[in-house]
Amino acid sequence: MASGSLLQALVDELGRLPGIGPKSAQRIAFHLLKVADEDARRLADAIVDVKERVTLCSRCFNVAEGELCDICSDTRRDGSVLCVVEDPRDVAALEKTQEFRGRYHVLHGALNPIEGVGPDQLRVRELLSRLDDEGVTEVILCTNPNLEGEATAMYLARLLKPLGTRVTRLASGLPVGGDLEYADELTLGRALEGRREVDA
Amino acid sequence: MASGSLLQALVDELGRLPGIGPKSAQRIAFHLLKVADEDARRLADAIVDVKERVTLCSRCFNVAEGELCDICSDTRRDGSVLCVVEDPRDVAALEKTQEFRGRYHVLHGALNPIEGVGPDQLRVRELLSRLDDEGVTEVILCTNPNLEGEATAMYLARLLKPLGTRVTRLASGLPVGGDLEYADELTLGRALEGRREVDA
Numbered sequence: 001m002a003s004g005s006l007l008q009a010l011v012d013e014l015g016r017l018p019g020i021g022p023k024s025a026q027r028i029a030f031h032l033l034k035v036a037d038e039d040a041r042r043l044a045d046a047i048v049d050v051k052e053r054v055t056l057c058s059r060c061f062n063v064a065e066g067e068l069c070d071i072c073s074d075t076r077r078d079g080s081v082l083c084v085v086e087d088p089r090d091v092a093a094l095e096k097t098q099e100f101r102g103r104y105h106v107l108h109g110a111l112n113p114i115e116g117v118g119p120d121q122l123r124v125r126e127l128l129s130r131l132d133d134e135g136v137t138e139v140i141l142c143t144n145p146n147l148e149g150e151a152t153a154m155y156l157a158r159l160l161k162p163l164g165t166r167v168t169r170l171a172s173g174l175p176v177g178g179d180l181e182y183a184d185e186l187t188l189g190r191a192l193e194g195r196r197e198v199d200a
Numbered sequence: 201m202a203s204g205s206l207l208q209a210l211v212d213e214l215g216r217l218p219g220i221g222p223k224s225a226q227r228i229a230f231h232l233l234k235v236a237d238e239d240a241r242r243l244a245d246a247i248v249d250v251k252e253r254v255t256l257c258s259r260c261f262n263v264a265e266g267e268l269c270d271i272c273s274d275t276r277r278d279g280s281v282l283c284v285v286e287d288p289r290d291v292a293a294l295e296k297t298q299e300f301r302g303r304y305h306v307l308h309g310a311l312n313p314i315e316g317v318g319p320d321q322l323r324v325r326e327l328l329s330r331l332d333d334e335g336v337t338e339v340i341l342c343t344n345p346n347l348e349g350e351a352t353a354m355y356l357a358r359l360l361k362p363l364g365t366r367v368t369r370l371a372s373g374l375p376v377g378g379d380l381e382y383a384d385e386l387t388l389g390r391a392l393e394g395r396r397e398v399d400a
């Protein structure tokens with residue numbers, strides 16, 4: 001396979017995707033070479049469609065195919081509770097639980113002073129203006145349970161509490177199906193701290 | 201992210217690729233959503249280009265962008281030595297060594313009676329006709345050193361030797377940079393069997 005060939009161009013483009021190394025890129029390129037034309041075409045079209053027609057919701061900054069995302073335009077959702085997340089993928093993860101009927105607010109990142117991400121780089125101002133506009137009574141901070149996510153949650157809690165909104169945080173603890181023996185001490189400590197009465 | 205959305209369609213298409221699970225597919229889809237339009241477009245175009253313009257070389261069945269592949273149309277290559285490989289990817293791997301100046305013949309598979317792959321499903325007939333047409337004096341069997349590859353090499357050796365062609369096989373032995381301790385007994389046995397005089 002000569003470099004500069006069409007196949008090599010495809011391998012190069014695939015190799016730019018996250019988590020795809022040169023070997024995987026080659027494997028995928030040869031796979032695409034073998035599959036039916038319409039299957040490959042469907043993938044190419046799906047890429048173009050997403051780039052051309054998927055934008056961010058003007059209200060919650062989740063992915064959307066119009067002015068508002070599916071969740072913001074669904075009038076059955078409870079607008080008084082907001083889940084604040086870092087990324088649209090987190091919206092997808094929370095939606096899968098089918099436990100939450102409120103709305104979302106996507107920050108598009110977490111505070112990270114070292115990389116120059118402060119509150120102005122996140123959708124914090126937009127969150128504040130939603131609290132008034134939409135009559136939000138509870139904000140659930142669903143940032144990741146890591147350093148940046150915790151710092152962001154802490155920052156938002158201090159910002160939002162004085163405004164009279166109820167501010168909660170996702171529970172930390174043992175993952176369901178996990179093994180106590182293999183839990184790290186921080187997680188186990190949080191699980192102890194957050195222990196609950198058993199209803200019996 | 202509602203199922204049925206454009207983004208979900210892209211995740212589904214990406215998830216069909218080999219080695220891409222649902223999580224990776226989602227990660228790549230969100231990555232494509234974020235990158236510049238022209239970067240995503242380049243990937244989509246590369247896929248379409250490969251499907252529309254890459255075919256198989258009519259002589260050696262390597263990938264080609266015209267009637268003949270780059271190697272078959274290169275008159276400086278030695279047509280008297282043929283490397284027989286299972287897959288076009290193997291051509292790419294051998295080319296990277298820069299050790300081989302002959303030509304190739306791609307079988308597109310290996311014998312596998314259980315899955316119904318016999319000599320008729322491989323490009324064996326085409327290989328035989330090339331021996332005469334192109335004055336081939338040596339065939340190097342470069343099928344994979346596994347069960348199917350070895351069976352294919354054995355089959356071809358028995359077929360080609362009576363025709364007066366020199367038939368050789370890639371050496372088996374310890375991989376360079378490998379560790380004797382971790383070599384499996386079959387490989388180590390082959391390495392012993394194929395031991396060579398040390399020039400000193």
